[in-house]
Amino acid sequence: MSSTTTPPLVDEVDWSRLFHAYGVASDTSAHLGALVSDDDAAFGAGLDHLYGAVLHQGTVYPATAPALRAAAGMLHDPVLRRHDERGRSRLAALLGWIDAVGDSASWHEDTREPDAVEPTKEDVDAFYRAMAEDDESVWESDLNHYLWARSIAELPAACGAALPVVSTFLTDDDEAVRLAALDTYVRLAAVQPDRAAFAGPLSAALDSASGRDERAVLVLGLGDLGADTTRWLADDDPAVRACAALSLTGSAEATAALVEALRDPLAADEWFARRPSRFDMRVHFDLVANLLARDAGLAEILPACLSAIRVAKGGLGTDMTWGPILLRTFPGVDFQPGVRPDPPRDLDEPQKAVLRELAANDDLWAPHDGNANLARMRVGLPDDRDAVARLAS
Numbered sequence: 001m002s003s004t005t006t007p008p009l010v011d012e013v014d015w016s017r018l019f020h021a022y023g024v025a026s027d028t029s030a031h032l033g034a035l036v037s038d039d040d041a042a043f044g045a046g047l048d049h050l051y052g053a054v055l056h057q058g059t060v061y062p063a064t065a066p067a068l069r070a071a072a073g074m075l076h077d078p079v080l081r082r083h084d085e086r087g088r089s090r091l092a093a094l095l096g097w098i099d100a101v102g103d104s105a106s107w108h109e110d111t112r113e114p115d116a117v118e119p120t121k122e123d124v125d126a127f128y129r130a131m132a133e134d135d136e137s138v139w140e141s142d143l144n145h146y147l148w149a150r151s152i153a154e155l156p157a158a159c160g161a162a163l164p165v166v167s168t169f170l171t172d173d174d175e176a177v178r179l180a181a182l183d184t185y186v187r188l189a190a191v192q193p194d195r196a197a198f199a200g201p202l203s204a205a206l207d208s209a210s211g212r213d214e215r216a217v218l219v220l221g222l223g224d225l226g227a228d229t230t231r232w233l234a235d236d237d238p239a240v241r242a243c244a245a246l247s248l249t250g251s252a253e254a255t256a257a258l259v260e261a262l263r264d265p266l267a268a269d270e271w272f273a274r275r276p277s278r279f280d281m282r283v284h285f286d287l288v289a290n291l292l293a294r295d296a297g298l299a300e301i302l303p304a305c306l307s308a309i310r311v312a313k314g315g316l317g318t319d320m321t322w323g324p325i326l327l328r329t330f331p332g333v334d335f336q337p338g339v340r341p342d343p344p345r346d347l348d349e350p351q352k353a354v355l356r357e358l359a360a361n362d363d364l365w366a367p368h369d370g371n372a373n374l375a376r377m378r379v380g381l382p383d384d385r386d387a388v389a390r391l392a393s
Contacts, residue, residue, distance in 0.1 A: 009073040017128060018063040019147075021056030024132050025063035028054060032070050035094060036077040040084055050097050058104045062151040065158035068101050072162035075169070088176075095169070095180035098162060099277050102187025105155045119143055159188040163198065170205050176274070179213055183277040186221035196226040203227070216243045217276045223247025224278070233257050239271040246290050255300065258291045262304035265311050284308065285320040292328045298350045305329070309357040314369040322364065323375035329354045330379040341380035343391060355392035359385055 010032045018025040031049035034042035054067045071094060074080070080091040119127075123143060130138045138144055166188060169181035182205070189198035199222055206218040215235075220243045223229045232244035233253050242261040248254035261268055265284035272283070279286050288308050291301050298305070305325045312322040329351055330344050344351065358364060358381075364372055365385050373383055381388055 009070040013066045013070065015063065017124065018061075018066060019128070019131060020053040020061045020063040021059065022053050023134070024128055025054070028063055028067060032067065035071070036074050036079050038079065040082070043090055047093055047097060051100070055097070055100055055104060058100070058107070060104050060108070060151055060155055062147050064101060064151060065154040068098060068158045069161055071098055072165050075165050089174060091174070092176040092180040095166070095177065095184045096277070098166065099180065099184040099187050101155070102159050102184065102191060103277070105159055105191040106187070108152045108155070119146060156191045159191050163188050167201055170201055171208070175214075179217060179274055182214065182217045182221060186224050187277070190224050199225045199227045212237055212239055213272050213274050213276070215240050216272065219243045220246065220276055220278050239268075242268070242287060246286075249290070249294055255291065255294055255296050258287055259301055259304045262287055262291065263307050265308050281320070288321050289324065292324050298329060302350045302353060305354060306357045309354065309361060312361060313363050314366050314372045316371060318369070318371040318375050322358065323371070325354065326375055326379045326381070333379050335378045340377045343380045343382065347391065352392040355388055359389040359392065
């Protein structure tokens with residue numbers, strides 16, 4: 001498609017009556033059209049617009065659902081089979097944005113239509129005129145909140161409408177496209193009221209899948225859609241076993257599989273050539289979070305906790321692993337902001353083991369590390385490393 005031709009679903013939308021993170025979405029139609037142009041730079045700018053304005057930092061806007069429908073409608077355009085100078089697939093990249101929309105849709109449990117009187121056409125016209133004139137007050141108006149709530153309510157249906165076209169890429173010959181489509185399909189299906197009904201294509205694809213990355217995404221997807229993944233707990237591949245375990249939160253066998261996977265957390269981080277989008281940062285962060293949320297005793301999950309603390313870092317890493325581990329190790333502490341509770345007493349052996357590992361890790365004791373200091377304060381631990389070691393003795 002030439003850069004002067006606009007895809008049909010783009011032309012059907014009045015973008016001047018929608019908004020994104022930076023105001024009226026009149027500019028969105030041109031960026032969507034650029035996605036199927038011959039200009040690689042224009043494609044990049046168009047994708048940047050979708051991430052930066054239409055889904056800014058994951059936030060949904062009135063322009064988001066229409067942009068999703070338009071993007072899904074162009075997925076079979078031949079120009080998306082192009083690759084950039086670094087070999088990256090346009091099609092996989094656009095599927096990645098649709099995946100991100102599905103992820104944002106999953107953040108909102110209440111997707112009902114807003115409980116308010118629908119605004120008049122005159123009110124909406126006045127709202128968009130004010131927005132176009134950079135009147136900042138519109139962002140705090142009741143009408144803005146109404147339109148925002150309605151955009152959230154519209155998103156699951158838009159995700160559902162994209163599912164049929166995304167499903168056509170689940171067995172694509174291009175591995176990058178196939179893996180992106182698998183991630184995206186699961187994200188979109190997971191926000192449907194009948195999500196389990198969409199598991200069939202994943203089961204069929206799993207029968208012919210061979211590589212770790214693809215099999216792991218499929219097993220993760222089956223779990224996210226409510227299918228039973230128990231049989232993959234016995235898989236030969238540790239990554240697949242761990243992925244199968246994530247959705248089996250009441251299974252002792254699944255808990256044991258996660259503990260085993262976390263004996264070497266850094267190895268888990270390197271499992272995938274293309275990390276499934278289900279894992280936002282490091283793989284072991286998600287494994288630890290899932291494990292800590294289970295109804296299992298500390299002794300049962302202790303080997304994983306100790307391994308995670310052993311390789312942990314301070315700063316933001318605190319909040320990913322060892323901070324939550326401390327909360328699990330010392331439950332029920334009455335913490336008031338700014339007030340350090342009394343140090344824990346009468347520690348059992350698993351609690352002492354956690355403190356010994358904490359005291360042994362040099363990276364967790366930077367004096368001005370606010371995240372680390374807060375993690376210790378929450379459970380009554382001192383900021384003095386030697387004092388923590390003495391508690392563990």
